[in-house]
Amino acid sequence: MANEIRVPTLGESVTEATIGRWFKKVGDAVKADEPLVELETDKVTIEVPAPTDGTLSEILVEAGETVGVGALLGSLGEATAAAKKPEPAKTAAPAAPAKAAEPAKVAEPAKTSAPVPPPSPAAARVIAETGVAVESGSGKRGQVLKEDAVAAAQTATPSAPAAPAAPAAPRPPVAAADAGREERVRMTKLRQTIARRLKEAQNTAAMLTTFNEVDMTGVMALRASYKDLFEKKHGVKLGFMGFFVKAVVQALKEIPAVNAEIDGDEMVFKNYYHIGVAVGTDKGLVVPVVRDADQLSIAGIEKKIGEYGKRARDGLLRIEEMQGGTFTISNGGVYGSLMSTPILNAPQSGILGMHKIQERPMVVGGKIEIRPMMYLALSYDHRVVDGKEAVTFLVRVKENLEEPQRLVLDL
Incomplete structure (x- = not known):
């Protein structure tokens, strides 16, 4: 058989x-x-x-x-x-x-x-918000997708005629000389979802970015002193992500709004710290989650991130390993980015962007010194996080990194 x-x-x-x-x-x-x-x-x-x-x-x-x-x-x-x-x-x-x-x-x-699947989570949210029922949709086996729910809501409201203007203008015709020099590649499901979620985050959240810079002298000196002993004992290299995750967790404990999210007309404050770490792969950006990062040592965090990174590149990450994050860290510095404004990983209310470490002249104690500096960017949802809280959070991250002993002493 x-x-x-x-x-x-x-x-x-x-x-x-x-x-x-x-x-x-x-x-x-x-x-x-x-x-x-x-x-x-x-x-x-x-x-x-x-x-x-x-x-x-x-x-x-x-x-x-x-x-x-x-x-x-x-x-x-x-x-x-x-x-x-x-x-x-x-x-x-x-x-x-x-x-x-x-x-x-x-x-x-x-x-x-035969049985029509329930509406997708995004569609169910639109239906709940608008109160417009949709019996069948354009998804597989008649599943109602978000586009179906949005279209039904627009049809049911007087303002619907204005909505069709939102889609992007049709692509202008290509010159005959260039027609044969283009290649069309179908977007993968993952890439389509990345595009949709990023755009939804921009459309939904009141997104704002605040910046600061951190002197990495202390962290780099600590790494230089203990990197060989650390790798020998723990079997993993001592990178920067362990310090950043620890610094972020301590700042989240002080400013809990950055670790919260909006659910309907309620704010959900989370007393656990599942930190997503953005990893670039040849198929797109994925964000595996380091769960209960507050309970892990720097070595434990580095091991988990190293494992996730390898499995992400091999396409072996499980879906449940990328769900449930409360805050995200994105390290564009590994690609040479000097400064950026990261987009929120919805429904989270904050994402921290790390960037390239670059030596710059800084005034220290009245004297000009060359220091390894990194720009930090915190994008946050202003509906949840006030400007004062966002700036304070970023300052705490800066302080924790410039004095890494604070991470050990839990200060």
Whole structure:
């Protein structure tokens, strides 16, 4: 009997995925747990392994198509089993089992399509805010997406006619001489989600950025003194992120609004510190979360970030490892950025941008000295965080880094 290849459970709030690529062709032999197909979701890219040894007998969904959880992607057959199964006169026609199986496989999606999935979380939020009911949408199996809810709300209100002006203007025609020099590449699910979430953050939050600069002399001297001993004992290099996470946690404890978020007409203050660390990959930006960072040592933080970074680059991060963050740190300095205004990672109310360490002349004690300086940028949601709180938070981070002994003494 053929073994079915189906879309696995993708994680909380993830109901569909896009086929990225098939690693095998029909007729290829595969081994159990060998990757067969790559699925792109709006949070992470995952690989679907072969359930058993066998041969890839058919591919039902091609690259670029969108599928729901549990959808049939293809099947595996075994050469030995294939000879035994069609005992009743079907042995002479191997094609017959495949054709006989096809109606069942075509009927399979009909079962999954019968119940309409609940609205997506973003759509449910719009429906709750506007009170406009939407029976079916443009998503897979009729799921209501945010665009459907927004369109329904706009149709139900007098101001709806003004809304169509919001979409971007159509792309102007390309000169004939340039037409052949362009390449169109379909956006991955992850890239589409990154674009949508960043734009939603700008549209929803009252976002503002405040800046400061930190003298990294103390942290760099500490690293230089103990980096070899630290790596020998803990098996991981002593970087800057451990210091920054610790400095941020202490500042969050003093200014809890920066660790809060808005839920409807309520503010949720969180007495735990799950710090997201933005990691760039070849498929886009992902933000794994260091949970309970206040309970970890600098060594523990560095180990966790190192592990996340490697797995992010290999595409092995799990969805649950990127959920539940309360504050985010983004280090554009590793790419040479001197200053930037990071965009909030909704629904969080704050994100800290680190930048390139650059030697600059500074006045210290009435004298000009060359110091390793770094600009810090805190983007925050002004609906939650007042300007005074934002500036105070950034000053505390600066103080903790310029006097790293404060991190050890919990001052």
